[in-house]
Amino acid sequence: MHLLLRTGLLLLLLACSQKNEDPPAATESEMRTYSELSGLMLGVQAYQKVLRDSVRSSALQLPDNPMDLARLHSAQATDSRELEGNYHELADRFIQWNDSVHSGSKARRIEAFNKSIDACIQCHSSRCPGPISSIRKLYLPVSDSDS
Ligand code: HEC
Structure with missing residues:
Protein backbone atom coordinates (compact mmCIF):
# COMPACT_ATOMS: atom_id res chain seq x y z
CA MET A 1 0.00 0.00 0.00
CA HIS A 2 2.76 2.32 0.97
CA LEU A 3 4.58 1.60 -2.25
CA LEU A 4 1.43 2.21 -4.26
CA LEU A 5 0.96 5.58 -2.61
CA ARG A 6 4.52 6.51 -3.35
CA THR A 7 4.15 5.50 -6.97
CA GLY A 8 1.00 7.58 -7.27
CA LEU A 9 2.77 10.54 -5.77
CA LEU A 10 5.69 10.18 -8.10
CA LEU A 11 3.41 10.06 -11.13
CA LEU A 12 1.57 13.15 -9.95
CA LEU A 13 4.80 15.03 -9.53
CA LEU A 14 5.73 13.92 -13.00
CA ALA A 15 2.42 15.26 -14.31
CA CYS A 16 3.30 18.67 -12.97
CA SER A 17 6.77 18.71 -14.45
CA GLN A 18 5.91 16.98 -17.72
CA LYS A 19 7.11 19.08 -20.61
CA ASN A 20 5.53 17.40 -23.58
CA GLU A 21 1.81 17.11 -24.14
CA ASP A 22 1.59 13.53 -25.25
CA PRO A 23 -0.93 11.67 -23.15
CA PRO A 24 0.83 9.46 -20.64
CA ALA A 25 1.29 5.83 -21.60
CA ALA A 26 -1.68 3.61 -20.77
CA THR A 27 0.10 1.90 -17.92
CA GLU A 28 0.91 5.22 -16.33
CA SER A 29 -2.62 6.58 -16.52
CA GLU A 30 -4.02 3.35 -15.13
CA MET A 31 -1.81 3.70 -12.12
CA ARG A 32 -2.32 7.37 -11.67
CA THR A 33 -4.19 8.76 -8.71
CA TYR A 34 -5.29 12.36 -8.48
CA SER A 74 -9.37 24.25 0.49
CA ALA A 75 -8.56 21.29 -1.79
CA GLN A 76 -5.66 19.05 -0.80
CA ALA A 77 -2.68 19.21 -3.13
CA THR A 78 -0.20 16.45 -3.85
CA ASP A 79 2.37 18.52 -2.01
CA SER A 80 1.13 21.15 0.44
CA ARG A 81 4.09 23.36 -0.43
C1 HEC B 1 -3.61 29.54 -7.61
C2 HEC B 1 -2.83 28.58 -8.34
C3 HEC B 1 -3.40 27.90 -9.54
C4 HEC B 1 -4.27 28.41 -10.48
C5 HEC B 1 -4.90 29.80 -10.55
C6 HEC B 1 -4.48 27.35 -11.43
N1 HEC B 1 -3.78 26.23 -11.08
FE1 HEC B 1 -3.80 24.45 -12.07
N2 HEC B 1 -2.69 23.60 -10.58
C7 HEC B 1 -2.16 24.29 -9.49
C8 HEC B 1 -1.45 23.36 -8.65
C9 HEC B 1 -0.73 23.70 -7.36
C10 HEC B 1 -1.55 22.09 -9.28
C11 HEC B 1 -0.99 20.76 -8.78
C12 HEC B 1 -2.03 20.06 -7.96
C13 HEC B 1 -1.47 18.85 -7.27
O1 HEC B 1 -0.40 18.39 -7.66
O2 HEC B 1 -2.11 18.36 -6.33
C14 HEC B 1 -2.33 22.29 -10.48
C15 HEC B 1 -2.63 21.28 -11.40
C16 HEC B 1 -3.21 21.51 -12.64
C17 HEC B 1 -3.35 20.54 -13.69
C18 HEC B 1 -2.81 19.13 -13.63
C19 HEC B 1 -3.83 18.17 -13.16
C20 HEC B 1 -3.14 16.84 -13.20
O3 HEC B 1 -2.68 16.42 -12.15
O4 HEC B 1 -3.04 16.27 -14.29
C21 HEC B 1 -3.96 21.14 -14.75
C22 HEC B 1 -4.31 20.52 -16.09
C23 HEC B 1 -4.23 22.50 -14.36
N3 HEC B 1 -3.76 22.70 -13.06
C24 HEC B 1 -4.84 23.41 -15.17
C25 HEC B 1 -5.17 24.70 -14.76
C26 HEC B 1 -5.94 25.63 -15.56
C27 HEC B 1 -6.45 25.37 -16.96
C28 HEC B 1 -6.08 26.76 -14.81
C29 HEC B 1 -6.85 27.99 -15.13
C30 HEC B 1 -8.09 27.85 -15.86
C31 HEC B 1 -5.38 26.54 -13.55
N4 HEC B 1 -4.84 25.29 -13.57
C32 HEC B 1 -5.30 27.47 -12.55
C33 HEC B 1 -2.29 25.63 -9.23
C34 HEC B 1 -3.10 26.52 -9.93
Whole structure:
Protein backbone atom coordinates (compact mmCIF):
# COMPACT_ATOMS: atom_id res chain seq x y z
CA MET A 1 0.00 0.00 0.00
CA HIS A 2 2.76 2.32 0.97
CA LEU A 3 4.58 1.60 -2.25
CA LEU A 4 1.43 2.21 -4.26
CA LEU A 5 0.96 5.58 -2.61
CA ARG A 6 4.52 6.51 -3.35
CA THR A 7 4.15 5.50 -6.97
CA GLY A 8 1.00 7.58 -7.27
CA LEU A 9 2.77 10.54 -5.77
CA LEU A 10 5.69 10.18 -8.10
CA LEU A 11 3.41 10.06 -11.13
CA LEU A 12 1.57 13.15 -9.95
CA LEU A 13 4.80 15.03 -9.53
CA LEU A 14 5.73 13.92 -13.00
CA ALA A 15 2.42 15.26 -14.31
CA CYS A 16 3.30 18.67 -12.97
CA SER A 17 6.77 18.71 -14.45
CA GLN A 18 5.91 16.98 -17.72
CA LYS A 19 7.11 19.08 -20.61
CA ASN A 20 5.53 17.40 -23.58
CA GLU A 21 1.81 17.11 -24.14
CA ASP A 22 1.59 13.53 -25.25
CA PRO A 23 -0.93 11.67 -23.15
CA PRO A 24 0.83 9.46 -20.64
CA ALA A 25 1.29 5.83 -21.60
CA ALA A 26 -1.68 3.61 -20.77
CA THR A 27 0.10 1.90 -17.92
CA GLU A 28 0.91 5.22 -16.33
CA SER A 29 -2.62 6.58 -16.52
CA GLU A 30 -4.02 3.35 -15.13
CA MET A 31 -1.81 3.70 -12.12
CA ARG A 32 -2.32 7.37 -11.67
CA THR A 33 -4.19 8.76 -8.71
CA TYR A 34 -5.29 12.36 -8.48
CA SER A 35 -5.08 14.72 -5.57
CA GLU A 36 -8.24 16.63 -4.75
CA LEU A 37 -6.69 19.74 -6.28
CA SER A 38 -5.60 17.95 -9.45
CA GLY A 39 -9.11 16.58 -9.91
CA LEU A 40 -10.52 20.07 -9.42
CA MET A 41 -7.99 21.52 -11.89
CA LEU A 42 -8.96 19.03 -14.57
CA GLY A 43 -12.59 20.05 -14.10
CA VAL A 44 -11.66 23.74 -14.21
CA GLN A 45 -9.68 23.19 -17.40
CA ALA A 46 -12.55 21.31 -19.06
CA TYR A 47 -15.00 24.08 -18.13
CA GLN A 48 -12.63 26.81 -19.34
CA LYS A 49 -12.62 25.18 -22.77
CA VAL A 50 -16.41 25.21 -22.96
CA LEU A 51 -16.47 28.78 -21.66
CA ARG A 52 -13.85 29.88 -24.18
CA ASP A 53 -15.86 28.48 -27.08
CA SER A 54 -18.98 30.26 -25.84
CA VAL A 55 -17.13 33.56 -25.47
CA ARG A 56 -15.56 33.14 -28.88
CA SER A 57 -18.90 32.56 -30.56
CA SER A 58 -20.39 35.55 -28.68
CA ALA A 59 -23.01 33.31 -27.10
CA LEU A 60 -25.87 35.20 -25.48
CA GLN A 61 -25.84 32.86 -22.52
CA LEU A 62 -22.58 31.60 -21.07
CA PRO A 63 -22.60 28.11 -19.56
CA ASP A 64 -22.86 28.06 -15.76
CA ASN A 65 -19.71 27.08 -13.99
CA PRO A 66 -20.34 23.63 -12.48
CA MET A 67 -17.17 23.91 -10.40
CA ASP A 68 -17.13 25.34 -6.90
CA LEU A 69 -14.10 27.56 -7.36
CA ALA A 70 -13.94 28.34 -3.64
CA ARG A 71 -12.53 24.82 -3.34
CA LEU A 72 -9.32 26.09 -4.92
CA HIS A 73 -8.62 27.41 -1.43
CA SER A 74 -9.37 24.25 0.49
CA ALA A 75 -8.56 21.29 -1.79
CA GLN A 76 -5.66 19.05 -0.80
CA ALA A 77 -2.68 19.21 -3.13
CA THR A 78 -0.20 16.45 -3.85
CA ASP A 79 2.37 18.52 -2.01
CA SER A 80 1.13 21.15 0.44
CA ARG A 81 4.09 23.36 -0.43
CA GLU A 82 2.32 24.11 -3.71
CA LEU A 83 -0.23 26.08 -1.66
CA GLU A 84 2.35 28.30 -0.03
CA GLY A 85 3.50 31.80 -1.01
CA ASN A 86 1.04 33.70 -3.16
CA TYR A 87 -1.10 30.66 -4.01
CA HIS A 88 -4.30 31.97 -2.40
CA GLU A 89 -3.83 35.43 -3.85
CA LEU A 90 -3.47 33.99 -7.36
CA ALA A 91 -6.43 31.69 -6.80
CA ASP A 92 -8.53 34.76 -5.92
CA ARG A 93 -7.26 36.59 -8.96
CA PHE A 94 -8.33 33.69 -11.13
CA ILE A 95 -11.76 33.51 -9.45
CA GLN A 96 -12.30 37.27 -9.83
CA TRP A 97 -11.46 37.34 -13.53
CA ASN A 98 -13.56 34.28 -14.07
CA ASP A 99 -16.50 36.02 -12.37
CA SER A 100 -15.92 39.06 -14.59
CA VAL A 101 -16.33 36.91 -17.69
CA HIS A 102 -19.87 36.22 -16.49
CA SER A 103 -20.76 39.60 -15.04
CA GLY A 104 -18.96 41.97 -17.40
CA SER A 105 -20.24 43.39 -20.64
CA LYS A 106 -19.97 41.26 -23.74
CA ALA A 107 -17.24 43.56 -25.05
CA ARG A 108 -15.06 42.89 -21.99
CA ARG A 109 -15.54 39.13 -21.93
CA ILE A 110 -12.52 38.27 -24.05
CA GLU A 111 -10.27 40.50 -21.99
CA ALA A 112 -11.59 39.05 -18.72
CA PHE A 113 -11.27 35.51 -20.03
CA ASN A 114 -7.66 36.05 -21.08
CA LYS A 115 -6.86 37.66 -17.72
CA SER A 116 -8.20 34.55 -16.00
CA ILE A 117 -5.84 32.46 -18.13
CA ASP A 118 -2.97 34.81 -17.16
CA ALA A 119 -3.75 33.89 -13.55
CA CYS A 120 -3.61 30.15 -14.33
CA ILE A 121 -0.21 30.62 -15.92
CA GLN A 122 1.13 32.87 -13.19
CA CYS A 123 0.28 30.32 -10.56
CA HIS A 124 1.56 27.42 -12.63
CA SER A 125 4.88 29.01 -13.57
CA SER A 126 6.03 29.03 -9.96
CA ARG A 127 4.76 25.62 -8.82
CA CYS A 128 3.45 23.31 -11.53
CA PRO A 129 4.89 24.16 -14.97
CA GLY A 130 3.85 20.92 -16.72
CA PRO A 131 0.39 21.96 -17.95
CA ILE A 132 1.42 25.50 -19.05
CA SER A 133 1.66 24.75 -22.76
CA SER A 134 -1.84 23.29 -22.79
CA ILE A 135 -3.15 26.17 -20.64
CA ARG A 136 -1.75 28.66 -23.18
CA LYS A 137 -3.96 27.13 -25.85
CA LEU A 138 -6.99 28.45 -23.99
CA TYR A 139 -6.17 32.08 -24.81
CA LEU A 140 -8.64 33.80 -27.11
CA PRO A 141 -7.21 35.81 -29.99
CA VAL A 142 -7.76 39.46 -29.10
CA SER A 143 -8.67 40.37 -32.68
CA ASP A 144 -11.88 38.37 -32.12
CA SER A 145 -13.18 41.35 -30.14
CA ASP A 146 -13.31 43.46 -33.32
CA SER A 147 -15.71 41.21 -35.14
C1 HEC B 1 -3.61 29.54 -7.61
C2 HEC B 1 -2.83 28.58 -8.34
C3 HEC B 1 -3.40 27.90 -9.54
C4 HEC B 1 -4.27 28.41 -10.48
C5 HEC B 1 -4.90 29.80 -10.55
C6 HEC B 1 -4.48 27.35 -11.43
N1 HEC B 1 -3.78 26.23 -11.08
FE1 HEC B 1 -3.80 24.45 -12.07
N2 HEC B 1 -2.69 23.60 -10.58
C7 HEC B 1 -2.16 24.29 -9.49
C8 HEC B 1 -1.45 23.36 -8.65
C9 HEC B 1 -0.73 23.70 -7.36
C10 HEC B 1 -1.55 22.09 -9.28
C11 HEC B 1 -0.99 20.76 -8.78
C12 HEC B 1 -2.03 20.06 -7.96
C13 HEC B 1 -1.47 18.85 -7.27
O1 HEC B 1 -0.40 18.39 -7.66
O2 HEC B 1 -2.11 18.36 -6.33
C14 HEC B 1 -2.33 22.29 -10.48
C15 HEC B 1 -2.63 21.28 -11.40
C16 HEC B 1 -3.21 21.51 -12.64
C17 HEC B 1 -3.35 20.54 -13.69
C18 HEC B 1 -2.81 19.13 -13.63
C19 HEC B 1 -3.83 18.17 -13.16
C20 HEC B 1 -3.14 16.84 -13.20
O3 HEC B 1 -2.68 16.42 -12.15
O4 HEC B 1 -3.04 16.27 -14.29
C21 HEC B 1 -3.96 21.14 -14.75
C22 HEC B 1 -4.31 20.52 -16.09
C23 HEC B 1 -4.23 22.50 -14.36
N3 HEC B 1 -3.76 22.70 -13.06
C24 HEC B 1 -4.84 23.41 -15.17
C25 HEC B 1 -5.17 24.70 -14.76
C26 HEC B 1 -5.94 25.63 -15.56
C27 HEC B 1 -6.45 25.37 -16.96
C28 HEC B 1 -6.08 26.76 -14.81
C29 HEC B 1 -6.85 27.99 -15.13
C30 HEC B 1 -8.09 27.85 -15.86
C31 HEC B 1 -5.38 26.54 -13.55
N4 HEC B 1 -4.84 25.29 -13.57
C32 HEC B 1 -5.30 27.47 -12.55
C33 HEC B 1 -2.29 25.63 -9.23
C34 HEC B 1 -3.10 26.52 -9.93
